[in-house]
Amino acid sequence: MRRFFITCLLVIVASLTVAAQQLKLPTVIGSGMVLQQNENVNIWGWAKKSAKITVKVQWLDEEFKTKADADGKWMVTIPTPVGSYEEYTITVSDNKTTINLEDILIGEVWLCSGQSNMAWKVEQVLDLKEERKNASTLGANVRLYCTGRISAETPQDDVVDAAWKKCTPETVAGFSAVGYGFGIELQEALDVPVGLIQASFGGTVLEGWVSPDAIENGEKANYLQRSIGMVNKAKGTWAGKESHLWNANIHPLLNVRFAGTIWYQGCSNVRINPVSYRETLIGLIQSWRKEFNNPDMPFYIAQIAPHIYTDLQGALLRESQTYVAAHVPGCELVVTNDCQEIPGDVHPRLKKNVCHRFALCALGHHYKKDVGQWKSPSYAKKVVNGSEIIVSFKNLPTILDVKGDKIIGFQIGERISEEEVKYVLADARLDESGKKIIVSSEQIQNPSEVRYCFDESVGNVFSAEGLPLNPFRTDKKNRPLSMSARAYIEPAVKTPIAFEGDGYQKVTFEEGAKFWTNSEMELFEGSFPKEFEGFEMLIAEGVDKGSNSKGGTIIAKEDGRIYYISALGNGPKKSWYKPGWRAIIPTEMQLSRVIGENSDGTPKYKVIGSIYISYLDVKAGQKVDLPVTDNWSSVIPLAVSIDYAE
Numbered sequence: 265m266r267r268f269f270i271t272c273l274l275v276i277v278a279s280l281t282v283a284a285q286q287l288k289l290p291t292v293i294g295s296g297m298v299l300q301q302n303e304n305v306n307i308w309g310w311a312k313k314s315a316k317i318t319v320k321v322q323w324l325d326e327e328f329k330t331k332a333d334a335d336g337k338w339m340v341t342i343p344t345p346v347g348s349y350e351e352y353t354i355t356v357s358d359n360k361t362t363i364n365l366e367d368i369l370i371g372e373v374w375l376c377s378g379q380s381n382m383a384w385k386v387e388q389v390l391d392l393k394e395e396r397k398n399a400s401t402l403g404a405n406v407r408l409y410c411t412g413r414i415s416a417e418t419p420q421d422d423v424v425d426a427a428w429k430k431c432t433p434e435t436v437a438g439f440s441a442v443g444y445g446f447g448i449e450l451q452e453a454l455d456v457p458v459g460l461i462q463a464s465f466g467g468t469v470l471e472g473w474v475s476p477d478a479i480e481n482g483e484k485a486n487y488l489q490r491s492i493g494m495v496n497k498a499k500g501t502w503a504g505k506e507s508h509l510w511n512a513n514i515h516p517l518l519n520v521r522f523a524g525t526i527w528y529q530g531c532s533n534v535r536i537n538p539v540s541y542r543e544t545l546i547g548l549i550q551s552w553r554k555e556f557n558n559p560d561m562p563f564y565i566a567q568i569a570p571h572i573y574t575d576l577q578g579a580l581l582r583e584s585q586t587y588v589a590a591h592v593p594g595c596e597l598v599v600t601n602d603c604q605e606i607p608g609d610v611h612p613r614l615k616k617n618v619c620h621r622f623a624l625c626a627l628g629h630h631y632k633k634d635v636g637q638w639k640s641p642s643y644a645k646k647v648v649n650g651s652e653i654i655v656s657f658k659n660l661p662t663i664l665d666v667k668g669d670k671i672i673g674f675q676i677g678e679r680i681s682e683e684e685v686k687y688v689l690a691d692a693r694l695d696e697s698g699k700k701i702i703v704s705s706e707q708i709q710n711p712s713e714v715r716y717c718f719d720e721s722v723g724n725v726f727s728a729e730g731l732p733l734n735p736f737r738t739d740k741k742n743r744p745l746s747m748s749a750r751a752y753i754e755p756a757v758k759t760p761i762a763f764e765g766d767g768y769q770k771v772t773f774e775e776g777a778k779f780w781t782n783s784e785m786e787l788f789e790g791s792f793p794k795e796f797e798g799f800e801m802l803i804a805e806g807v808d809k810g811s812n813s814k815g816g817t818i819i820a821k822e823d824g825r826i827y828y829i830s831a832l833g834n835g836p837k838k839s840w841y842k843p844g845w846r847a848i849i850p851t852e853m854q855l856s857r858v859i860g861e862n863s864d865g866t867p868k869y870k871v872i873g874s875i876y877i878s879y880l881d882v883k884a885g886q887k888v889d890l891p892v893t894d895n896w897s898s899v900i901p902l903a904v905s906i907d908y909a910e
Contacts, residue, residue, distance in 0.1 A: 285336045287311045287361040290421070291409075292520060295366045296428040298407045298459025299521075300373045301347035306519040307354065308339035315358045322352040323370070332358075339519065347371035347456030349405060369407065371457030372450065374626075375522050376443035377473070377513075378529035380466030381566070383413075384611055386444055387437040391616040395445060396433055403431025406447045408439050410462040415472070416512035417505075423516050428459075440464060442528055442566070445619025446626075453627050453635075461520065463513035469532045470544050471495050472509035475551045479506055482554075484547030491537045491544045498536050518555055524562030524630055525552065526622050530581050531568050531610055538577045542584035546592055564625045565589055566598040566618055567734075570720040571610045572832060572852065572874065579718045582735055586642070596625040599640040601723055602732045608720065608832070608847050608876075621731070637661050637729040643736040646714055652704040653711050654695065662728045663698035673723035676705050677713035677739065685713050685739050701725070713739040720852075756795045758904035759824025759882070765816020765890070768802035768901075770908055779829070780806035780898060785855045785872060793851045793877065800906045801829065806898050813898040816890045820882040821907070828890060829853075831875050831897035845891065851877040877902065 289309040299305045307319050311332040319328040319340050328340040347370045354365040376382055386396050395402055408429045429435045436444050440462045451458040465472075471492050479488045492506045533541050545565075553561050567585050571578055589597035598621040604612040612618075621638075628638030639659040647654045653676060657664070676690035688707045695702055703714050717723040717735035725733040771777055775792050779785065782805045804814050818826050832847060853876070856869040875897050880888060891899055 285310055285312055287315070287317075287356065287358045287363060289356065289363060289365075290516060291423050291426045292428075292461070292517060293365070294428050295368070296407055296430060297365075297409070298369045298371050298373055298428075298457050299344050300523060301344055301370045301456065303344050303521045304341045305344050305521045306339055306341055307356065308337070308519050309356065310336045311338060311358045312336060318355075318357045318359075320355040322354070322368075323350075344370050347454075349457065369405065369457035369459070371405070371459065372454060372523045373459040373461065373521065374443075374447070374450070375461050375463065375517070375520075375525040376440050376446070376528075377463045377525060378527050378566075379464060379468045379532055381531070381568075381611060382440055382442055382462070382526075382528035383464040383466050384441050384613075384615065385438050386441045388611075388613065389441045389615045390605060390613045392441055392445055392619075395448060396436055399431045399433045399436045399444075402448045403436065403444070403451075405457040406431050406444075406451050407457065407459045408435060408444070408462070409460070410439060411513045411516075413465050414512040415465065415505075415508040417508065419476075419511045419515040421516055423513070441615040442526070442618050442622065445616055446526060446622045449619060449623040450626060453623065453633065454631065461517065461522075463509075463517065464528075465509055465513070467532055468509055468529070469495050469536065470529060470541065470548060471506050473514065473529075474507060474544070474548050475510050475514070475555055476507045477555070478547055478551030482547050482551055484543050484550065487540055487543035488547045491540055494536050514552070514555075520556075522556065522558065522561060524564065524626065526564045526566070526626075528566040528618070530585060531571070534568070534571075534573050534577045534581050538580035538584060540584075541581055542587045545584065545588050549588070549592060549595065560594055562594050562596075562626065562630045563592070564596045564598060564622055564629075566622070567600050569600045569604055569610070569612045570608060570717070570722055572608050572876075573720055574852070574854075574874070576719060578720055579735065579737075583718075583737070586734060586736075594629075596629050596638075597640065597734070598622055598625065599732045599734050601717055601735060602726075604722065637727055637731060640731040640734045641725075641727045642734040643716075643738065646738050648711060651709050651711065652702050653714050655701045655703060655714055656699065657733070660699055660727055664694060664701070664733070665726045665728045665730075666694065667724040667726060671701065671725060673717040673721050673725070673735075674701070674703050675715040675718070676703050676708050676711050677715070678708045678710055679712045687713075687715065690714070713737070715739075756799065756827075756904075757825035757879075759826060760821040760905040760907070761826055761901070761903040762819040762821060762907040763802060763816055763901055764819070765802075765814060767804045767814045768816070768908065769804070769910060770800055770802055770906055773797065773799040773801045773902060777801075779803055779855070779875070779900060782806055783857075785857045786869075787853055787855060791852065791854045793853065796827075796851075796877065796902065799827075799902055799904055801903075802901045802906060802908060804898060804900075807894060807896055809896075810894070812894050813890075813892050815892045815899075816901070818888045818890060818901060818903075820884055820886045820888075822884045823882070825879050825881050826888060827877050827879050827902040829875055829877055829900040829902055830891070830893060831873055831895055845878045845880050847876050847878045873897070 315332040332338040352368040356363045624638035627633040641660040644658040671692035674690040674692040675687040677685040677687040715737040718737045860868045
């Protein structure tokens with residue numbers, strides 16, 4: 265009886281809520297918005313149950329009428345004209361309340377979604393300073409709407425704290441850098457207004473952006489359910505709750521008509537499901553196209569940049585992104601291998617190329633504009649010719665361009681068993697046509713496979729039009745990955761230094777050397793950078809929690825390059841941006857310590873973390889303060905010879 269009473273009470277409360285509801289529009293339908301041109305767009309909202317709704321739009325000489333349903337929901341569909349810079353008004357009325365919308369533009373509307381690299385703000389990047397400064401002019405016909413950092417356990421009908429904004433230096437500062445750069449370039453090329461809707465949240469996995477229906481009933485439901493299980497098992501991944509980002513950010517936008525979507529996400533999935541990511545991403549694309557009622561909606565994918573991922577997980581996820589772009593109609597790929605000021609930065613602060621390449625995809629693919637090449641060159645086929653492999657490429661209208669004295673990033677492999685291929689760093693050169701690359705190594709006499717930047721290395725091969733070669737591998741996709749060669753490292757610059765500082769010991773940098781005086785940690789097998797073998801380094805006590813490394817001053821004895829070894833902790837990392845230190849990401853050295861014994865009596869090791877070599881180009885006599893960090897690794901000076909008095 266009590267349960268019956270409560271149920272009746274809830275029904276009565278719900279009925280009263282509907283009955284009392286005033287005329288209301290979602291925040292995405294507001295003054296200053298952009299509506300998709302040449303489309304049947306939706307205007308919707310809420311009112312009292314059965315309320316009669318009238319919508320008038322300035323570009324049509326007619327009224328659109330409907331009635332609110334039992335829940336107070338209503339919607340009308342209205343055709344839009346060709347885009348222009350004319351500012352329109354829209355009036356919505358329920359005979360008691362009237363809402364007037366002003367400054368409405370008709371043009372192109374794009375959804376900008378993903379995780380932190382899409383959320384990265386204009387004020388955080390290095391190469392959109394002029395675009396921010398001149399936002400009022402460059403973005404005069406670009407409008408911005410951002411859902412914010414929100415999630416929800418259930419599907420939401422509206423984004424409460426959001427509104428359309430005009431572009432100014434202040435409003436674009438906190439908006440997606442990739443979205444804004446893409447929008448202003450698109451607007452200039454199409455000569456119509458552009459509306460940008462940003463729905464992004466840093467640190468989130470793909471599975472949080474998929475609809476519940478896709479998880480239960482979609483074509484990729486099995487993959488999605490399995491990947492959600494993987495996510496939930498991953499420690500520290502708060503965004504593993506499926507559909508929470510969809511509920512808050514995407515569901516409220518389902519009635520919006522979009523021209524297309526640009527997507528920049530994947531970093532949070534690297535260590536969870538890099539291979540099956542291709543299927544989950546396909547599931548997301550299918551679900552969005554279905555839910556938006558836009559089956560051919562363009563969906564453009566930005567590849568994640570090289571970082572410090574281990575075990576080729578990053579390479580595998582980039583491969584998954586490449587696969588989706590190649591196999592799903594209406595999808596294209598933006599290659600970002602070259603878009604880093606700081607090698608290994610998970611948030612590349614050079615976003616302008618990413619913006620431009622997204623715009624090229626949209627203009628070339630969707631709008632059919634003559635923009636020249638808009639696809640990055642990619643692997644086509646290989647031909648084994650004795651001890652060499654000749655690689656040819658597609659999406660290459662003219663010739664290849666090499667940025668530097670030699671081609672880097674290639675590995676060549678030789679099959680050593682039915683299941684394994686041994687890789688070594690390769691020599692590579694252009695053939696006479698400039699369209700093919702010939703790969704070889706003195707260590708490999710019977711090559712069978714080739715890889716390019718299939719790790720965390722940054723390549724230097726581009727099309728003549730300036731688009732980077734897409735990383736690839738030719739070996740069968742299910743082959744073991746443990747036989748990969750370490751990425752290319754420039755020859756170590758042998759610059760002698762003097763050092764001023766207390767508390768250090770000078771030792772030789774070699775296999776088995778200690779890195780700290782108070783630690784017995786060892787280099788994990790196979791992670792020693794031979795290019796620096798025989799150099800000298802200065803070691804001290806490792807850093808305890810709450811303490812700082814010792815610091816000191818490096819003095820270059822001649823023009824050249826100075827180095828230090830450290831983890832990529834907060835101290836050294838912050839120093840990269842102003843003093844100019846750069847990490848050599850391929851120099852990753854994994855450290856381990858003995859934690860017991862295996863069943864056969866051999867030592868049992870645990871990998872503790874990774875340290876890297878960073879560098880700075882200097883002039884003779886230049887003094888440089890060694891970065892100080894409070895992370896676990898300390899900072900270790902490294903040079904061919906070190907003048908230091910202990």
